[in-house]
Amino acid sequence: MGWRSKEKQAGQGLSRLLLAGVAASVIGLGGTAGSARAQQAQASSPVVLEHVRLFDGTGAAEQDDMAVLVQGSRIVSVGHTGKLAVPKGAKRIDLSGKTLIPGLISNHSHVGVVSGTSVGSQNFTAPVIKGALDQYERYGVTTVTALGLTKSPLFDDLRQAQHADGSAGADLFGVDQGIGVPGGMPPEGMVKVGKDQIFRPATVAEAQQAVQTMAREHTDLVKLWVDDFRNGVASQKPLPVMKPEIWQAVINEAHSQHLRVAVHIHDLDYGKRLVAAGADIIAHGVRDEPVDGTFIAALKDRGVWYIPTISLDEATYLFAEQPEILNDPVLKAGLSADLQKQFSDPAWRQKTASSPLAKASHAAVAMNQKNLLTLYKAGVKIGFGTDSGAAPVRIPGFAEHRELRLLVQAGLTPLQALTLATSQxxxxxxxxxxxxxxxxxxxxxxxxEADPADNIAAVDQIAAVWRGGVRAAGPLVPR
Known part of the structure; x- marks a missing residue:
């Protein structure tokens, strides 16, 4: 359905890196650690992780005293400890008392938009993006999907480099540029990205050309922003909204290029209209009113995916209303000095907590959670994402941990939430x-270190992260 061959992309991307001279700078960011990971990934010696409680990501119940045999970047076999055939000379790692889960996967994030408290095109650099990917990995997020606001060819080259075995940081997929609205979403005054990081077509022909350009760049998806950016604040002046003929042209052209379309929405009305127009992925939860039978039926009949991104709105007020969270070592693991200073400022906290947007965001979280549970019970296909990296308060890695908590608060069990964040x-x-x-x-x-089936907060207790058969990071919080 339009997803490019990862192996083919990796080979083409690495060739471009060498020709462009980018590879040296990307690999250099990892230093000797990156080289060591590449060598370890190529090593043939098998490793067996044994005596571990296993959540395999399928939604099945956990199994105790399990063993996982790894060779190179792949899992060779899985079985009960003592019954699994282990090759002679394999390295054994005893994980007694610990739980093994698949690496988390984000369907909606952004890279190169934010650095500390700054937002803008100046942040779309290899060091900033690699720093974020490393942080995602430390939090156990091993695959990230950047939904737009990217710049070619840097994004394409970095993406292909991350696909290679032995690369440091989360694997990277995503959208080249994306398609917004002249004078509208995403708001230029807030996002401050360059004109080469987003298309804003005014005509059908320009919309078609934008998709064609993204297709030539081998984008994984096409992204549309369709929203007036009021975010539930009645007094907020609405931004211009994309015209139906533009979004329809984008969807039609994308499908002709065998590409799927993810759509930013906030309200149920736009959700319905975009699904009817052929959108493949609803990239944010409906937050203005309860979803109804018509919407549910359309999502199911058309096989549309739905990504709630509940933590997006929670992040608007969380750090202002709960200053004690600054003492959380799990947050500190991903908090820059600039953000620490901002969150510690009483004036910032007061202004943020008393804003109309904070009140609206509380309502949005509650509605989003209600709608998520309704859609989940109805059998709609649900993904996992947070919009982390699109604003300073949406902290890579930490936001994904918050999202899991919010999914459980909405009514899912911890293992159901983890299933969304892994296999789904x-x-x-x-x-x-x-x-x-x-x-x-x-x-x-x-x-x-702990069992997430008992308490989803166990995802904070990371002892180690493995990516591509290599122990990459951990513990998240030094003991």
């Missing part, structure tokens, strides 16, 4: 090589 998120991306712990899959997984 992989299915949304049409990636059959990850998201579950099973033979033949990528060895992307997270070792937890």
């Amino acid at each position: 998120a992989a299915a949304l991306l049409n990636l059959s090589d990850r998201g579950v712990i099973a033979p033949g899959k990528r060895a992307d997984f997270v070792v937890l």
Whole structure:
């Protein structure tokens, strides 16, 4: 369904990196650690992780005293400890008392938009993006989908480099540029990205040309912003909204190029209209009113994916209303000095907490959670994402941990929430090589000190992160 061959892309991308001279700078960011990971990924010696509680990502119940055999970047076999055939000379790692889960997968994030408290085109650099990908990995997010606001060819080259075995940081997929509205979403005064990071077509022909350009750049998806940016604040002046003929032209052209379309919406009305127009992915939850039977039926009949991104609105007020969270070592692991200073400022907290947007965001979270549970129970295909990296308060990695909590607060069990963030998120991306712990899959997984089935907060207790068969990071919080 339009998802490019990862192996073909990786080969083409790495060739471009060498020709452009970018590879040296990308690899150099990882230093000797990056080289060591590449060498370890190529090593043939098998590794067996044993005596571990296993959540395989399929939604099945956990299994105790399990063993996972890894060779190179892949899982070779999975079975009960003592019954699994282990090759002579394999390295054994005893994980007694710990839980193994698949690496988390984000279907909606952004890279190169934010650095500290700054937002803008100046942040779309290899060091900033690699820093974010490393941070995602430390939090157990091993695959990230950047939904637009990107710049070619840098994004394309970085994306292909991340696909290679042994690369440091989260694997990277996503949207080249994306398609917004002249004078509208995403708001130029807030996002401050360059004109080469987003298309804003005014005509059908320009819309078609934008999609064609993205297709030539081998974008994984096409992204549309369709929203007036009021965010539930009645007094907020609405921004211009994309005209139906533009969004229809984008969707039609994308489908002719065998590309799927993800759409930014806030309100149910636009959700219905975009699904009717052929959108493939609703990239944010409906937050203005309860979803109805018509919308549910349309999502199911057309096989449309739905990404709630509940933590997006929570982040608007969380750090202002709960200053004690600054003492959380899990937050500190991903908090820049600039953000620490901002969150510690009483004036900032007062202004943020008393704003109309904070009140509206509380309502949006509650509505989003209600709609998520309704859609989940109805059998709609649900993905996992947060919009992390699009604003300073949406902190890479930490936002994904918050999203899991909010999914559970909405009524899902911890293992149901984790299933969305692993196998379901992989299915949304049409990636059959990850998201579950099973033979033949990528060895992307997270070792937890505690059992998330008992309490989803166990995802904070990361002992180690493995990506592509290599121990990449951990613990998240030094002991």
